[in-house]
Amino acid sequence: RSDVVTLYQGGAYHLYRYKRYDDVRLVFAPEQQIAFYGGDPDNFEYPRYDLDVCIFRVYENGEPAKIDNFLKFNANGPSDGELTFVSGSPGKTDRQLTLDELPDTRDRYLPYVLRMFNRREVLETAYSARSFENARKAREDLFGTQNNRKRYDGYLAGLLDPEIWSQLKAREQKLRDSIARDAKFKSAISAYDRVKRAQAEIAKNAPVYNYLEQERPVTIGYRGPRALSGDLFKYARLLTRAIDERAKPNGERLPQFRDSARESLELELFSTEPIYDDYEILRLTDSLTDFASQFGANDPMVQKVLAGKSPHARAVELVSGTKLKDVAVRKDLYGKDAAALQAAHDPMLDLARLTEGPARDARKIHDAQEEIKKQAYAEIAKARFAIEGTGTFPDATFTLRLSYGTVRGYEQDGKQIPAFTDFAGLYQRSAEHNNKPPFDLPQRWIDKKANLNLSTHFDFVSDADIIGGNSGSPVVNKDNEFVGIIFDGNIQSLVLDCIFTDKQARAVSVDSAAIIEALRKVYDAGALADELEGARK
Incomplete structure (x- = not known):
């Protein structure tokens, strides 16, 4: 596969070519207890003690693939102060955002999403505590909710840091001054004002957009409205829009409903994942309550929805009355037209149709202002690229990037945080919490403790420039050897979305030494360890 990727908002274009392996087999995976050791309390924190790794083997024509170029495995791991390199696919950064947009992110958007995720976490935690079965149903949602709550909390903390803010101001002022000195960049000066005006319109439109269209903006894929949580409304909206959009020329459809996205749409729409009525009612009740609380019980749309x-x-009525739990029903309706949806008299489909007008209107406003910003940012980016060239990294695009960083600790709250943790620290952390979740160890780790060299490094941090999407990135030394694998960033790294700082922001990795030690002495997988180390010969 070949993809052309836009960098620097149009300043450069790179061709990426991919080789696809479609026969990938799991060789080794540790218990979740040790892969995500410490759970939510330790997520985005450091020190860490996670063996967050899996090992796969790729096959071609039914045989293990023969790879000529690969990273040799260094079982010793990196040393403190060592330069390392990271090869991964960082997802998305917004380092081009102006000081006319970032304050809205800091003062409106992040507090909104934090309120949403805090509320959702309380709901899902309470539901999970009622029974083991409830905990099983909500496990994935609760994990995602806690992860997002902590991620946005860290980002907000960064934007509220005066030192970070002064760096953002200095960065923008330097660029503005350079633009002002060159007449050919005149249009870029007015672009800042266009961003400011467009962002003000987005903020004004946000309540309706968030509650009736999408709780958070996303171009591809489904992200539901804040007012109407749950899988059943998702199916109703996807059916309603798929049929409406199908009548349009492909290029005029919403991105999610174009021919190129059909496979993904149908995979989501025809999912056989179980739906639990009690959990659907719980989520929908909460989102409807939040909707009424934010807009007021007398709001016309609130009254229509309720x-x-x-x-x-209302949630009980909708969940118990809909037939959309049945995949066959969804498939049948998907093949019909809008009149058939109306004739179905399904309460969830009727609700989707009821909210469709104001939701689309809000999306139209949002998308129009985003397009204004996109064009304005392109002008600023063109000027920046002409002035700075490739001296700064382009924003992340979920494509392969090389980064680098030094293995080193940092200071936090007056204490020096060392770069490495070790196996001894893992057992100490477990003992401090009486081996209770989420600090409990798998039984085999308890049984095999005496076998281990407890001074072996477990996890480490480096000041590599990473962001969401870098999990699974190999960490490589100057000899092109694998010395670790990234699985997280600390809480201070979450501001890297808008600016790079190496004062406290750190990438968190599993040490290659920990992988070998665990394979040999905990999992009795010496042959696998031999194979990994044998790649060095």
Whole structure:
């Protein structure tokens, strides 16, 4: 596969070519307890003690693939102060954002999403605590909710840091001064004002957009409205829009409903994942309650959505009355037209149709202002690229990037945080918490403790420039040897979305020494360890 990727908002274009392996087999995976040791309390924190690795083997024509070029495995890991390199696919950064947009992110958007995720976490935690079965149903959602809550909290903390803010101001002022000195960049000066005006319109439109269209903006894939949580409304909206969009020329459709996205759409729409009525009712009740609380019980749209009932009674009516739990029903309706959807008299489909007008209107406003910003940022980026060239990294695009960083600790709250943790620290952390979740160890780790060299490094940090999407990135030394694998960043790294800082921001990796030590002495996988180390010969 070949993809052309836009960098520097149009300043450069790179061709990426990919080789696809479609026969990938799992060789080794540790228990979740040790892969995500410490759970939510330790997530985005450091020190860490996670063996967050999996080992796969790729096959071609039914045989293990023969790879000529590969990273040799160094079982000793890196040393403190060593220069390392990272090869990965960072997802998305917004380092081009102006000081006319970032304050809205800091003062409106991040507090909004944090309120949403805090509320959702309380709901899912309470539901999970009622029974083991409830905990199983909500496990994946709760993990995602906690991860997002912590991620956005860290980003907000960074934007509220005066030192970070002064760096952002200095960065923008330097560029503005350079633009002002060159007449050919005149249009870029007015671009800042266009961003400011467009962002003000987005903020004004945000309540309706967030509650009826998308709780957070996303171009491809489904992210539901804040007012209407749950899988059943998702299916209703996807069906409604798929049929409406199908009648349009392909290029005029919403991105999610174009021919190129059909496979992904149908995979989501025809999912056989189980739906639990009690959990659907819980989530929908909460989102309807939040909707009524934010807009007021007398708001016309709130009254139409609730249809004269309480949020809970309305949620029960919708969930118990819909037929969309049945995949066959969804497939049948997907092949029909809008008239057939209306004739179905399904309460969830009727609700999707009821909210479709204002939701689309809000999206139209949002998308129009985003396009204004996109064009304005392109002008600023063109000027920046002409002035700075490739001296600064382009924003992340979920494509392969090389980064680098030094293995080193940092200071936090007056204490020096060392670069490495070790096996001894893992057992000490477990003992401090009486081996209770999420600090409990798998039984085999308890049984095999005496076999281990407890001074072996476990995890380490470096000041490499990473962002979400870098998990799974190999860490490589100057000899082109694998010395670790990234699985997280610390809480201070979350501001890297908008600016790079190496004062405290750190990438967190599993040490290659820990992988070998665990394979040999905990999992009795000496043959696999031999194979990994044998690649060095």
